[in-house]
Amino acid sequence: xxxxxxxxxxxxxxxxxxxxxxxxxxxxxxxxxxxxxxxxxxxxxxxxxxxxxxxxxxxxxxxxxxxxxxxxxxxxxxxxxxxxxxxxxxxxxxxxxxxxxxxxxxxxxxxxxxxxxxxxxxx
Amino acid sequence: xxxxxxxxxxxxxxxxxxxxxxxxxxxxxxxxxxxxxxxxxxxxxxxxxxxxxxxxxxxxxxxxxxxxxxxxxxxxxxxxxxxxxxxxxxxxxxxxxxxxxxxxxxxxxxxxxxxxxxxxxxxxxxxxxxxxxxxxxxxxxxxxxxxxxxxxxxxxxxxxxxxxxxxxxxxxxxxxxxxxxxxxxxxxxxxxxxxxxxxxxxxxxxxxxxxxxxxxxxxxxxxxxxxxxxxxxxxxxxxxxxxxxxxxxxxxxxxxxxxxxxxxxxxxxxxxxxxxxxxxxxxxxxxxxxxxxxxxxxxxxxxxxxxxxxxxxxxxxxxxxxxxxxxxxxxxxxxxxxxxxxxxxxxxxxxxxxxxxxxxxxxxxxxxxxxxxxxxxxxxxxxxxxxxxxxxxxxxxxxxxxxxxxxxxxxxxxxxxxxxxxxxxxxxxxxxxxxxxxxxxxxxxxxxxxxxxxxxxxxxxxxxxxxxxxxxxxxxxxxxxxxxxxxxxxxxxxxxxxxxxxxxxxxxxxxxxxxxxxxxxx
Numbered sequence: 143x144x145x146x147x148x149x150x151x152x153x154x155x156x157x158x159x160x161x162x163x164x165x166x167x168x169x170x171x172x173x174x175x176x177x178x179x180x181x182x183x184x185x186x187x188x189x190x191x192x193x194x195x196x197x198x199x200x201x202x203x204x205x206x207x208x209x210x211x212x213x214x215x216x217x218x219x220x221x222x223x224x225x226x227x228x229x230x231x232x233x234x235x236x237x238x239x240x241x242x243x244x245x246x247x248x249x250x251x252x253x254x255x256x257x258x259x260x261x262x263x264x265x
Numbered sequence: 266x267x268x269x270x271x272x273x274x275x276x277x278x279x280x281x282x283x284x285x286x287x288x289x290x291x292x293x294x295x296x297x298x299x300x301x302x303x304x305x306x307x308x309x310x311x312x313x314x315x316x317x318x319x320x321x322x323x324x325x326x327x328x329x330x331x332x333x334x335x336x337x338x339x340x341x342x343x344x345x346x347x348x349x350x351x352x353x354x355x356x357x358x359x360x361x362x363x364x365x366x367x368x369x370x371x372x373x374x375x376x377x378x379x380x381x382x383x384x385x386x387x388x389x390x391x392x393x394x395x396x397x398x399x400x401x402x403x404x405x406x407x408x409x410x411x412x413x414x415x416x417x418x419x420x421x422x423x424x425x426x427x428x429x430x431x432x433x434x435x436x437x438x439x440x441x442x443x444x445x446x447x448x449x450x451x452x453x454x455x456x457x458x459x460x461x462x463x464x465x466x467x468x469x470x471x472x473x474x475x476x477x478x479x480x481x482x483x484x485x486x487x488x489x490x491x492x493x494x495x496x497x498x499x500x501x502x503x504x505x506x507x508x509x510x511x512x513x514x515x516x517x518x519x520x521x522x523x524x525x526x527x528x529x530x531x532x533x534x535x536x537x538x539x540x541x542x543x544x545x546x547x548x549x550x551x552x553x554x555x556x557x558x559x560x561x562x563x564x565x566x567x568x569x570x571x572x573x574x575x576x577x578x579x580x581x582x583x584x585x586x587x588x589x590x591x592x593x594x595x596x597x598x599x600x601x602x603x604x605x606x607x608x609x610x611x612x613x614x615x616x617x618x619x620x621x622x623x624x625x626x627x628x629x630x631x632x633x634x635x636x637x638x639x640x641x642x643x644x645x646x647x648x649x650x651x652x653x654x655x656x657x658x659x660x661x662x663x664x665x666x667x668x669x670x671x672x673x674x675x676x677x678x679x680x681x682x683x684x685x686x687x688x689x690x691x692x693x694x695x696x697x698x699x700x701x702x703x704x705x706x707x708x709x710x711x712x713x714x715x716x717x718x719x720x721x722x723x724x725x726x727x728x729x730x731x732x733x734x735x736x737x738x739x740x741x742x743x744x745x746x747x748x749x750x751x752x753x754x755x756x757x758x759x760x761x762x763x764x765x766x767x768x769x770x771x772x773x774x775x776x777x778x779x780x781x782x783x784x785x786x787x
Binding site for chain 2: 175177198201202204225
């Protein structure tokens with residue numbers, strides 16, 4: 143199991159050919175209190191870099207992009223009633239959606255934890 | 266006097282504070298006001314009607330059987346309730362409103378007088394056209410001025426607001442492309458554009474692609490050129506943009522888009538910064554909406570309707586929507602609609618609204634244009650820009666102005682939260698401004714700037730008013746930089762302290778519910 147990060151502040155946790163996607167702790171900190179999350183439904187095809195979910199905080203509404211291409215297996219239904227999970231546990235209970243990884247090669251273009259930390263420090 | 270029944274206090278004192286506590290909860294003439302349901306009673310009525318004698322119901326058993334559940338109040342009770350609430354409001358008639366013209370700018374009273382003239386106010390869109398020739402003349406004349414001020418070819422008066430105008434412009438672009446058998450799928454939207462632009466493009470069925478901004482807050486011309494191609498229907502560009510900056514490459518952008526076979530839509534929401542100085546038609550723009558409720562001062566922030574006429578280039582004119590007013594002779598006008606459009610406006614993309622547009626806004630906007638004249642409108646733009654730059658340069662030593670290095674701003678001054686002490690946010694500063702007696706500025710927008718504060722003073726504020734605002738903002742900015750933790754408690758003097766915006770957004774309570782105790786007693 144390994145975790146990858148995108149420059150758009152999404153994380154991807156890969157187990158076999160299943161990728162779980164959410165937004166990073168840095169992203170939730172920048173957004174502030176999350177008040178609404180819209181996750182994709184199972185069966186939807188999402189392309190790397192394309193819109194996949196929507197997150198709304200007291201400050202702003204933002205698109206969440208798919209860091210990798212694939213078919214959505216499940217959206218995190220818990221976020222509908224408890225969007226605060228994204229604030230309290232962004233890289234755990236606050237996951238957004240799971241998808242079936244179409245091209246594992248795309249993961250090579252993402253960052254590991256150390257590289258992502260360096261990227262955030264540079265912002 | 267109604268004693269406060271809600272239990273709320275205007276300023277619930279912090280621990281140890283005794284100040285501000287009165288028996289009623291009121292603070293002198295700042296009256297605490299409960300909800301209507303808490304003042305009135307469901308068992309009473311403010312108005313009694315006698316039963317109608319000898320009445321036979323013709324409702325065929327559809328009569329209401331349950332109480333409707335509205336509290337009964339007398340007329341003075343209802344009037345006082347709303348008047349008291351209004352005293353807790355902040356309005357352009359009370360002071361500077363740094364949210365700017367999009368929400369609030371001064372609406373000259375002359376406009377209101379004209380809009381209330383019975384010949385304009387008391388007419389109906391289905392009246393015979395020979396009884397409303399004066400109203401048609403007004404619509405036509407306003408349209409002529411909008412065309413002249415923008416240097417464009419024609420105008421559609423019917424769109425009801427800015428985003429509706431965007432839709433109108435994009436539908437015309439799509440129709441023009443379809444008419445030449447050209448299927449294009451992408452609309453390019455720069456990061457500095459208004460948020461409604463990508464929404465409009467998506468609603469029209471286009472795929473939206475971003476164009477990055479330069480470090481100077483403008484459209485990256487090279488990135489735009491690199492993306493242009495046979496799949497690009499057009500670009501939607503806001504000029505002046507949402508960072509309050511003029512796009513100096515506008516002509517080069519238009520030429521590049523046209524060379525690639527696309528069209529240029531300009532979001533004209535910020536036309537108030539350039540009216541009388543720049544004609545968008547000279548910049549190669551194909552369609553642009555004009556917010557009458559912004560540039561031409563028709564009331565908006567208080568809930569007045571918007572109005573978003575769209576001006577078109579010659580290339581898009583044949584596709585403009587129906588209906589529109591056409592001059593047929595001296596003092597004679599007619600409405601071009603579906604029934605009579607076949608002969609000379611057959612390519613129209615159709616109708617967007619039931620009738621002719623926002624008549625009440627047309628009368629106000631034309632009053633504004635005619636009472637200012639050409640020199641006055643130019644001064645509107647100049648004063649709007651001068652006031653914004655006065656604020657920008659009066660505060661850029663204490664607040665970070667991310668694009669301050671790139672020269673003057675247009676009608677809006679943009680600052681960031683860079684330099685605030687750890688833990689102090691733009692929100693804290695905005696709440697402290699409330700204590701200083703000002704409505705806060707636009708916060709956290711545009712998104713390209715961290716902790717953004719966007720200030721639009723508008724053209725009508727005097728230097729004395731601007732100086733007061735600047736002094737207040739300077740004071741709270743210094744507190745933010747010094748890490749004054751009392752900012753976290755602001756506002757402390759407002760009728761309500763800081764509200765839990767997160768809880769309000771997550772669990773909104775939108776309807777009155779009777780307290781549980783009262784239900785149990787029933």
